[in-house]
Amino acid sequence: MALITFVAIGIKELGEESAVTGDHERPADLVLRGVVRPDAYTAPTDAIAVRDGIVVGLGGPACDALVGPATEVIALTGAVTPGFVDAHVHPVMAGLNRIRCDLDDLHDLDAYRRRIAEHSARPSAGPDAGHSEWFIGSGWYGDVFPGGFPTASELDALVGDRPAVLVSHDAHGVWVSTAALRRAGIDDSTPDPAGGRIHRDHDGRATGFLMESAADLVTDLVPKPSGDELVAALLEAQRHLHSLGIVGWQDAAVGEMLGMPDLYPVYRAVCEAGLLTGKVTGALWWALDEDLGQIDRLRARRAESRTWSNFRASAVKIMQDGVCENLTAAVIDHYHGRPGERGLSFVDPDTLREVAVALIGGGFDLHLHAVGDRAVRECLDAIAAAEPRHDARHQIAHIDLIDPTDVPRFAELGVMANVSPLWAREDRVLVETKLPYLTPAQREHHFAFGSLHHAGAALAMGSDWPVSSPDPLWGIHVAVNRTAPAADPHAQDEHARTVPLLAEEGIDVATAFHAATAGAARAARLETGRLSLGAAADLVVLDQDPFTVPTTALSSISVLATYVDGVAVHG
Numbered sequence: 001m002a003l004i005t006f007v008a009i010g011i012k013e014l015g016e017e018s019a020v021t022g023d024h025e026r027p028a029d030l031v032l033r034g035v036v037r038p039d040a041y042t043a044p045t046d047a048i049a050v051r052d053g054i055v056v057g058l059g060g061p062a063c064d065a066l067v068g069p070a071t072e073v074i075a076l077t078g079a080v081t082p083g084f085v086d087a088h089v090h091p092v093m094a095g096l097n098r099i100r101c102d103l104d105d106l107h108d109l110d111a112y113r114r115r116i117a118e119h120s121a122r123p124s125a126g127p128d129a130g131h132s133e134w135f136i137g138s139g140w141y142g143d144v145f146p147g148g149f150p151t152a153s154e155l156d157a158l159v160g161d162r163p164a165v166l167v168s169h170d171a172h173g174v175w176v177s178t179a180a181l182r183r184a185g186i187d188d189s190t191p192d193p194a195g196g197r198i199h200r201d202h203d204g205r206a207t208g209f210l211m212e213s214a215a216d217l218v219t220d221l222v223p224k225p226s227g228d229e230l231v232a233a234l235l236e237a238q239r240h241l242h243s244l245g246i247v248g249w250q251d252a253a254v255g256e257m258l259g260m261p262d263l264y265p266v267y268r269a270v271c272e273a274g275l276l277t278g279k280v281t282g283a284l285w286w287a288l289d290e291d292l293g294q295i296d297r298l299r300a301r302r303a304e305s306r307t308w309s310n311f312r313a314s315a316v317k318i319m320q321d322g323v324c325e326n327l328t329a330a331v332i333d334h335y336h337g338r339p340g341e342r343g344l345s346f347v348d349p350d351t352l353r354e355v356a357v358a359l360i361g362g363g364f365d366l367h368l369h370a371v372g373d374r375a376v377r378e379c380l381d382a383i384a385a386a387e388p389r390h391d392a393r394h395q396i397a398h399i400d401l402i403d404p405t406d407v408p409r410f411a412e413l414g415v416m417a418n419v420s421p422l423w424a425r426e427d428r429v430l431v432e433t434k435l436p437y438l439t440p441a442q443r444e445h446h447f448a449f450g451s452l453h454h455a456g457a458a459l460a461m462g463s464d465w466p467v468s469s470p471d472p473l474w475g476i477h478v479a480v481n482r483t484a485p486a487a488d489p490h491a492q493d494e495h496a497r498t499v500p501l502l503a504e505e506g507i508d509v510a511t512a513f514h515a516a517t518a519g520a521a522r523a524a525r526l527e528t529g530r531l532s533l534g535a536a537a538d539l540v541v542l543d544q545d546p547f548t549v550p551t552t553a554l555s556s557i558s559v560l561a562t563y564v565d566g567v568a569v570h571g
Contacts (some may be wrong), residue, residue, distance in 0.1 A: 004022050027068025028056055030537075030566060034076030038100045039530040040138045040514035044547075048080055050537040053565035079545035081513075082529050083538040083562060084472040085279075085419050087521035088367075088462025089254060091241065092263050093171070095233030096225060097466050098240070101137030104169065104466060107428075107490045109144040116158045116166075134222050135164035139466065140175060141490065142168065142325065143432045150175040150197055152208025160502070165218050171258055171324045174215040176208050185405070186218045187212075193217065195288075195346055209496070212344070219259030228275030230266045238278050239419030242570040244471050245540035245559040248279030250462070250467045250524035252367060252397065254315050255285025264301055264313070264315060271308040277569045279310050281524040281537070282319035283367040288346055292358050294468050299362065314525050315365040318355065320346055320388045321375035324400060329372035335437045342374065349378045356382035365393040365525065367418070373401040373445070377470060380409050395523050397462060401438075402448050411456030416523050418460045419449055421475035421512070425484045426501045427491040449479055450505040459507075459515040460523035472516045476546065477555035479512040509547060511552070537566035 012394070028049035036048045038058065049057030049066045057063040064237050067073060097104060101110055101119040120135055136262075142148045155164055155177045164177040181187075192198055196214030198209050210218060225233070244487060256262040264284075270276045282305065284298045298316060305313040321343055322328025327335055330343040347355065359366060368379040379396050395416035400423070410417055423430070424447035435443065445451075453459055461479070463470040474485045482500035484491030491497060500506065521529030528538040541561040546554055561571030 007176055012290050020527045023344065026051065027071050027563060028066035029071065031057075031067055031071055031073045032080050032541070033060075033063070033074065036531070036543070037079060037081045037547065039082060039518060040081050040510045044079075046231040048304060048531060048539070050563075050566040053537055053567065055531055055533055055537050076541060078541060078543040078560060079190050080531075080539055080541055081546070082517045082531050083540045083564065084464070084516050085524055085526060085529060086241065086249040086397075086472070087250045087460040087461050087520035087523040088420070089241075089249045089465045089470060090171070091237035091249065091465070092233050092251075092266060093232055093260055094239035094240075094466035094470070095103060095235070096229070097138045098234060099229075101135070101166070102139050103166070104139035104292045105489050106139075107141055107144065107492070112140060112144065113158060116155070120159045120162070133163065133370050134160045135162050135177070135237075137164075137166040139169050140166055142173075142427050149207060149209045151398045152176060152178045152181060152567065163221075164217075167215075170323055170325070172328065172384060173209060173211045173326060174218060176210060176218050178208070180218050180221075181206060181208060183221055186217055193256050195344060197328075201491070211430050212322050212328050215259065220339045221257070224261045227265070227269065230261065230263070231269055234270055235275060238276070241278060241470060241561045242564075243559065244473075245542070245562050246278070246470065246472065246542070247538040247562060247569075248521065248524060248526045248528055248562045249543075250281045250283060250315070250367070250465070250520075252283050252462070253285045254282035254313060255287065255474065257285045261286045264454055267311050268308065270541070271311050274309070275308060275346060277488050277564055278312075279526050279528060279564065280312075281313060281315060283315040286318040286355070288319070292355065295358060295362055296536050298364070299397060302364070305559070312525065315367045317323070317360050317367045317369070318347065318352070318440065319369040320352065320379055321370060321372050322346075322436055323371050323431075329400065330370075330374040330375035330378070331401065332374045332377070333439055333441065336439045336442075343372050343374060345378060349381065352378055352382045353385040357386045359479040360386035360389055360392065360394070363389070366395070367400060368394075371398045371400045371408070373403045375403050377406050380406055380413060380415065381416055384409075384412055387540065393523060393525050395460065398464070399452075400447060401442055402445055404445060404451070407448065407451050407457070408455045410452060410458075415457075416460050416519075417449075417452045417457045418462050418470070418523055419515070420464050420480075421446070421449070421461050422481040424449065424482055424501055424505070425478050425491065425496055426499050427484050427488075427496040428493060429490060430501070431495075444502075446502055446505075448505050449507050453507050453511055458519060458522070459511065460520040461512070462520065462523075473546070473557050474479055474555045476509070476512040476516055477551075479507055479515070480509055480554060482506045487555065509551060513546060537563055539563050541571065
């Protein structure tokens with residue numbers, strides 16, 4: 001790790017002199033010297049000065065003039081860049097996972113067994129003590145189980161007759177115990193609910209794996225986390241995001257959804273307490289079981305949030321389909337070997353167009369979840385049906401699959417591609433649980449970052465944490481190399497780390513870095529992502545310069561410090 005040392009002025013100037021006009025006499029609070037990258041496309045300079053949370057100088061001569069007796073001057077051997085923004089993340093859910101039985105850092109069935117058994121044996125304590133009757137966890141991957149799906153009998157052996165529910169890493173399914181099935185009244189004859197599936201074995205028996213809305217049959221019975229627990233979860237998530245250089249994010253589902261309580265009051269409480277240091281946009285959850293009347297509630301929340309510090313609710317999140325791994329992503333052609341199976345459109349396309357027209361007309365940005373190529377097309381069609389609005393920030397998130405004819409429509413409609421970069425590699429999860437369901441044609445249009453970029457689409461990067469790691473440098477690594485980071489616990493095989501997934505769909509470092517900073521900030525409607533004069537001093541100190549290290553080493557870069565409005569929030 002690079003060292004940070006405190007030094008006096010007099011270091012050789014490398015950058016051009018640039019400073020804000022006016023107020024020259026007042027010194028800067030902080031001057032950082034070293035490689036300074038104002039943004040993804042501007043040549044580097046050698047110093048940056050910060051006063052009152054604002055960038056007031058760039059380049060050695062300008063920053064020299066702003067150094068006073070109380071100025072903190074730091075010499076760096078790494079690089080200063082704009083702080084990262086996560087354009088699609090679920091921090092409260094991720095924070096809850098981190099304070100419960102979290103399997104996210106593991107990728108092995110025996111390791112799952114050991115951790116579950118260890119947590120099951122612990123006495124209840126801490127903010128989750130109120131759930132002592134239920135065993136709650138998350139973060140498992142299906143490929144570790146024989147046949148790709150967990151079973152209640154496997155969980156029963158670890159937790160006994162205790163009702164237990166563990167959410168999958170992608171939050172599209174839950175693994176439950178026999179006691180939990182019994183509590184929910186689920187047996188072999190229970191019909192699949194609308195928008196979900198109860199997984200069954202070859203004999204038609206319910207196995208203990210519930211997909212999409214079927215998960216609600218059990219999760220609705222689990223005691224909801226307390227307000228204190230949710231606040232603790234958000235603060236834990238914020239701490240972790242800051243440690244990765246993230247200065248702001250777009251919460252991709254603010255509302256009651258997927259077994260989670262309404263998060264809007266949580267943000268209100270944290271803002272009122274002055275504890276939200278990240279800059280946040282909330283994408284308000286569109287309730288699929290309600291009609292257009294819910295727009296009044298969304299408008300009221302948008303208006304109220306404008307009075308809070310560091311939080312705005314300017315977007316609406318609509319979930320249009322599921323995921324390919326459990327055949328719920330909406331695809332144009334049927335899944336490989338599954339004639340007639342084309343996934344689920346959670347909102348009827350005609351209804352989706354009606355909703356889009358109403359929301360866009362009401363001044364909201366749309367944040368649409370679409371994994372399958374049919375879902376992507378349905379979302380584009382919905383946006384196209386509305387009157388264009390100046391400076392709209394509509395975006396489609398994930399875009400695992402896309403039909404080539406729809407690629408140019410992103411630029412034509414001004415829709416941002418909110419991509420999930422860490423997924424674009426040939427790890428075991430993809431190879432064993434997803435690729436077998438895709439036809440050869442579908443496989444050719446998988447995470448088409450390069451195609452979208454070259455067609456003029458604006459890219460933003462979101463991690464979808466806790467589905468995958470929120471580390472933006474890992475995401476940049478995969479977007480560029482299309483291979484897995486060496487330290488990723490979910491890709492500890494030579495194939496994942498060396499064989500690229502559709503290498504031609506990789507993007508260059510500058511494009512990837514822009515998508516993780518200014519591009520993501522634009523998607524989140526945040527005024528950050530660039531270090532220009534007069535801009536907020538939202539920056540990160542890295543131990544290496546991402547623009548000069550070998551591209552295969554991008555994921556090895558470490559964050560030394562993170563600043564929001566010139567205040568250190570990490571390091």
